[in-house]
Amino acid sequence: MLAAMFPAPPRPEFPENQCGKTEGHLRYEDITQDGRLMPIAIPPALAGFWRTVLIKHKGATLAGQAGILPILTRLTITALDQHIRVDRPIESDAGFQLAHDRDAAGEVTKLFMQVWCDVRGAAGRIVPRTPAGPLTLAGQLFAEHVYTRPFGPPEQRRITKLEVEGLPLVPEAHYPAPSPATAGEAPEGAVWLDDLAADPTEHVFTLDQTDSNQHVNSLVYIRIFSDAVNRRFASAGRPLSGRTTAVDVAFRKPCFAGDRVRVSLRLFERAGEIGAAGFVAVPGEEQRPRCFVRVMTGA
Numbered sequence: 001m002l003a004a005m006f007p008a009p010p011r012p013e014f015p016e017n018q019c020g021k022t023e024g025h026l027r028y029e030d031i032t033q034d035g036r037l038m039p040i041a042i043p044p045a046l047a048g049f050w051r052t053v054l055i056k057h058k059g060a061t062l063a064g065q066a067g068i069l070p071i072l073t074r075l076t077i078t079a080l081d082q083h084i085r086v087d088r089p090i091e092s093d094a095g096f097q098l099a100h101d102r103d104a105a106g107e108v109t110k111l112f113m114q115v116w117c118d119v120r121g122a123a124g125r126i127v128p129r130t131p132a133g134p135l136t137l138a139g140q141l142f143a144e145h146v147y148t149r150p151f152g153p154p155e156q157r158r159i160t161k162l163e164v165e166g167l168p169l170v171p172e173a174h175y176p177a178p179s180p181a182t183a184g185e186a187p188e189g190a191v192w193l194d195d196l197a198a199d200p201t202e203h204v205f206t207l208d209q210t211d212s213n214q215h216v217n218s219l220v221y222i223r224i225f226s227d228a229v230n231r232r233f234a235s236a237g238r239p240l241s242g243r244t245t246a247v248d249v250a251f252r253k254p255c256f257a258g259d260r261v262r263v264s265l266r267l268f269e270r271a272g273e274i275g276a277a278g279f280v281a282v283p284g285e286e287q288r289p290r291c292f293v294r295v296m297t298g299a
Contacts (some may be wrong), residue, residue, distance in 0.1 A: 005246030005296055006187055008076040008142035009175065012097055013114040017057055018106065019095030022048025026086050026121070032243055035083035035125035037138040039247045040222050042077050045119045046143070049094035059166025067152055068159055070113035070145035072218055074183065074250045079243075082138045084121030091135050093118045098162075100173035108160045112175050115143040180250035184279045184292035190270035194236070196278065199263040201229035207257050209299065215254035221280050222247055225293040228263035229276040236267070245273075246296040253290050255282075261290060273298050 030041035054060045063069070084090070094117035103108045118140055123133030147159040161169050186192060203224050211217040226244060232238055255261060264286060265278030275296040279289035 003076045006076050006183075006294065007178070009114065011095075011118075011142075012173075014095035014097065018053065018097065019093075020053040021091055021093045022051065022052055022090055022226070023089045024048055025089055025264075028086055028213050031084070031086040032261070033127075035085075035127075036243065037079045037084060037119065038080060038242050039077040039079040039139065040219055040226075042117070042119055042139040042141045042219040043075060043143070043219060045090065045092040045139075046094060046115065046117055046141070048092050049096075049117065051113070053094065053096070057166070059162075059164055062166055063147075063162065063164045066164060068147055068162070068164065071148050071150060071152060072143060072251065073146045074142075074144035074248065075218065076142040077139070077247045078141075079139045079245055080137060082121070082136050083123065083125050083228045084138045085126060085132050087126055088122035088124075088132050090138075092121045093120070097173055098168065098176035099173035100171050101175055101177050104131055108170055110177065111147040111159050111162060111171060112177065113145040113147065114173075114175065115141075115145065117141040117143070142222050144175075145281065165237065178250075180292050182251045183248045183250035183294055184277050184289070185294070186277055187266040187270060187275070187294070187296075190268040190275065193267040193269055193274075194232075196266045197262055199231060199265065201228065201231065202262050202283070205255055205257055205259050205261070208211065210257055216250065216259070218249070221251075221291050221293060222249055222295075224261075225249075225263055225265070225276075225278070225280060226295060228265055228278075228296060229297075232265060232267060232276065233274075238240045242274075242297045242299055244295050245298040247293070248295075249291055251291045252288070255280075255290050263293075265293075 120135040124130040277294035281289040
């Protein structure tokens with residue numbers, strides 16, 4: 001279903017120790033006024049996965065102790081049209097698979113932890129109030145993580161073998177990872193509606209936008225990009241009553257408190273729906289953006 005918006009690998013079958021279902025709760029800001037889940041509310045649903053599945057996985061634990069960590073490099077998110085109750089628990093069904101990529105010579109270049117998550121909520125709405133129905137699929141996510149040794153010497157950060165008990169030396173699954181720049185392109189079948197241009201608003205990050213990973217939180221980029229899209233819609237005279245239905249964001253380099261960035265974007269149309277694609281960059285570094293983002297919108 002993720003591929004219906006932006007391409008993502010299909011969800012595989014997971015070994016028992018690599019998946020799990022957890023219960024969570026929504027904030028009022030996670031649901032639109034008509035009762036549909038927002039894409040930016042889906043990544044936090046992975047909290048239970050990290051705290052129950054990965055923390056119990058021997059290989060993942062030992063890798064972390066060795067300083068080998070899966071660093072988030074891409075999120076592909078789809079929010080469906082299903083109405084769900086914000087005042088009822090949600091169920092997150094998540095699992096992970098390890099994978100590798102190779103260069104043209106057949107040499108392993110990167111190792112990945114890929115995570116899939118389905119989010120289900122109680123069907124219904126609180127305004128107008130309808131009875132809470134059964135758990136129903138409301139959103140999906142694919143998260144690409146690259147294994148690295150982020151706090152090691154530069155020559156040791158690249159990981160091409162997992163020499164850790166409980167993990168394969170080289171994962172069997174092959175994942176031909178797309179370039180981060182693909183998240184700044186129009187999806188297949190779309191046509192551009194305007195030219196790439198910088199948004200007039202500059203963003204300055206403070207500690208308010210950071211998290212415990214010591215850099216700007218991943219979801220902040222989605223928020224500032226969406227704000228820039230809304231300003232572009234307004235300046236182009238397009239309707240502002242829709243919602244974001246899908247997000248694809250690829251991270252190239254983190255931002256930190258004190259960094260100043262600007263969004264550059266252009267609009268596209270696909271099958272009657274409007275989207276936007278572009279990047280977030282420090283002024284003067286537009287050729288090497290901090291991240292690439294594209295979104296789809298709908299009624």
